[in-house]
Amino acid sequence: MEIEFVGAAREVTGSCHIVRVAGKTIVLDCGLFQGRRSESHEKNLQLPIPIEQIDAVVLSHAHIDHAGRLPFLVRHDYNQSIWCTPATRDLCAVMLADSAHIQEKDAEFLARRGKESIEPLYSLRHSTRTIELMTAVPYRRSFDVVPGVRAMFVDAGHILGSASVILDCTENGQTRRLVFSGDIGRSGLPIIRDPEPPAGADVVIMESTYGNRDHESVEGARAHLASVIRETAASGGRVLIPAFAVGRTQELVYDLHALAGVGAIPPIPIYIDSPLAIDTTSVFEMHPDLFDHGEDLVRTVHDLFRFELVHYTRDVEESKALARMHGPMVIIAASGMAEAGRILHHLAQGASDPRNAVLIVGFQAEHTLGRRIVERQPTLRIFGDDVLLRARVEIINGYSAHADRTELSSWIGRVGERSPQLRQVWLVHGEPPAQDELATTLGAKGLKVTCPESRDRFEF
Numbered sequence: 374m375e376i377e378f379v380g381a382a383r384e385v386t387g388s389c390h391i392v393r394v395a396g397k398t399i400v401l402d403c404g405l406f407q408g409r410r411s412e413s414h415e416k417n418l419q420l421p422i423p424i425e426q427i428d429a430v431v432l433s434h435a436h437i438d439h440a441g442r443l444p445f446l447v448r449h450d451y452n453q454s455i456w457c458t459p460a461t462r463d464l465c466a467v468m469l470a471d472s473a474h475i476q477e478k479d480a481e482f483l484a485r486r487g488k489e490s491i492e493p494l495y496s497l498r499h500s501t502r503t504i505e506l507m508t509a510v511p512y513r514r515s516f517d518v519v520p521g522v523r524a525m526f527v528d529a530g531h532i533l534g535s536a537s538v539i540l541d542c543t544e545n546g547q548t549r550r551l552v553f554s555g556d557i558g559r560s561g562l563p564i565i566r567d568p569e570p571p572a573g574a575d576v577v578i579m580e581s582t583y584g585n586r587d588h589e590s591v592e593g594a595r596a597h598l599a600s601v602i603r604e605t606a607a608s609g610g611r612v613l614i615p616a617f618a619v620g621r622t623q624e625l626v627y628d629l630h631a632l633a634g635v636g637a638i639p640p641i642p643i644y645i646d647s648p649l650a651i652d653t654t655s656v657f658e659m660h661p662d663l664f665d666h667g668e669d670l671v672r673t674v675h676d677l678f679r680f681e682l683v684h685y686t687r688d689v690e691e692s693k694a695l696a697r698m699h700g701p702m703v704i705i706a707a708s709g710m711a712e713a714g715r716i717l718h719h720l721a722q723g724a725s726d727p728r729n730a731v732l733i734v735g736f737q738a739e740h741t742l743g744r745r746i747v748e749r750q751p752t753l754r755i756f757g758d759d760v761l762l763r764a765r766v767e768i769i770n771g772y773s774a775h776a777d778r779t780e781l782s783s784w785i786g787r788v789g790e791r792s793p794q795l796r797q798v799w800l801v802h803g804e805p806p807a808q809d810e811l812a813t814t815l816g817a818k819g820l821k822v823t824c825p826e827s828r829d830r831f832e833f
């Protein structure tokens with residue numbers, strides 16, 4: 374039995390790991406590399422392994438850095454099952470269609486810059502076919518991925534439908550339990566249930582995005598959101614929030630709903646300026662059974678994502694009209710790292726106004742516009758123009774859907790307590806400083822921890 378790390382190795386994007394058991398090959402996740410455009414395009418063009426060698430794909434969750442290259446496999450004639458949870462499939466239907474659109478835009482952009490024409494990674498046709506290949510299995514139900522590998526999804530508590538994957542691998546009469554954490558969420562996140570650390574692991578592949586940092590608390594995040602909105606509204610400005618359309622936007626709307634309900638924010642309009650977020654909200658509304666029913670709002674309010682202050686703008690003209698409006702407002706738009714999407718128009722127009730606030734509520738990878746905002750660079754390059762960054766920049770880490778340093782340690786601690794035979798932890802999905810610090814912390818607890826490089830292989 375062997376594991377090979379192909380993506381999200383010493384970095385946070387491009388999640389992809391290859392498991393070989395008894396002559397069969399399973400790909401765990403196949404995500405897009407993101408970051409510097411031309412560089413990531415090159416990486417995205419490399420197939421993780423020849424298609425004919427892949428017997429099945431198992432997908433942890435719908436985020437594009439985990440699922441975004443599946444249509445590229447399909448474009449190269451991948452025609453086997455892709456296993457995931459039902460909510461992951463429904464989210465992927467929305468997200469991979471959007472991703473195909475972005476691929477086409479990116480190819481146009483690169484083609485304009487370079488001399489040769491560049492093909493999009495994939496098109497809508499490939500995204501649609503990808504969804505057809507998906508077999509959805511609810512949490513806590515065992516299924517055979519390939520002969521010799523039995524799997525189960527448990528809730529990773531990260532986004533709707535997100536899973537940690539348990540793979541029981543049997544070869545030559547020996548069975549080993551491989552646990553793939555997927556992206557690990559946090560306790561107390563709005564709507565989403567708490568992560569369930571699996572038991573009985575022999576080896577673990579674990580994410581490490583925030584291995585060297587603690588977040589502010591989830592309750593602190595909500596209070597921080599309220600204060601930024603109150604202060605910006607008082608100065609007559611806009612609150613611009615680049616947010617992932619999937620998950621983060623729904624969490625924000627849910628929190629704004631709760632805050633508006635107790636009068637903690639002024640009654641200013643809130644625009645969700647993202648067709649993708651609108652479609653995603655519909656997917657959330659299809660899966661109320663997955664919500665955390667321990668929360669008051671979930672128990673008492675029927676329409677969690679609809680209330681009088683919130684307006685969803687799907688139409689391009691409606692979106693453009695926001696620029697001409699006056700008075701304080703909140704605008705939530707994708708993309709979450711401000712690399713594409715409608716948020717760019719709002720930033721181009723609003724970043725230079727000191728009355729406004731740019732509110733960062735998610736992880737910002739290196740070389741993204743969002744990271745430059747976090748670093749408070751004096752000038753932002755948007756659509757080829759320099760825009761002065763004079764708006765106030767506020768960062769709320771408490772909305773992270775990723776476990777922080779303490780929560781990661783506690784997750785693996787709980788896995789370890791119930792896994793007497795745990796022999797190895799591989800850290801993935803983290804930049805080197807985060808990984809190295811987490812490796813040291815976990816090593817001090819007696820765990821054997823390795824941070825594999827891309828293309829490293831290990832037997833287990």
Ligand SMILES: [Zn+2]
Pocket residue numbers: 434436439531556
């Ligand atoms: Zn994720």
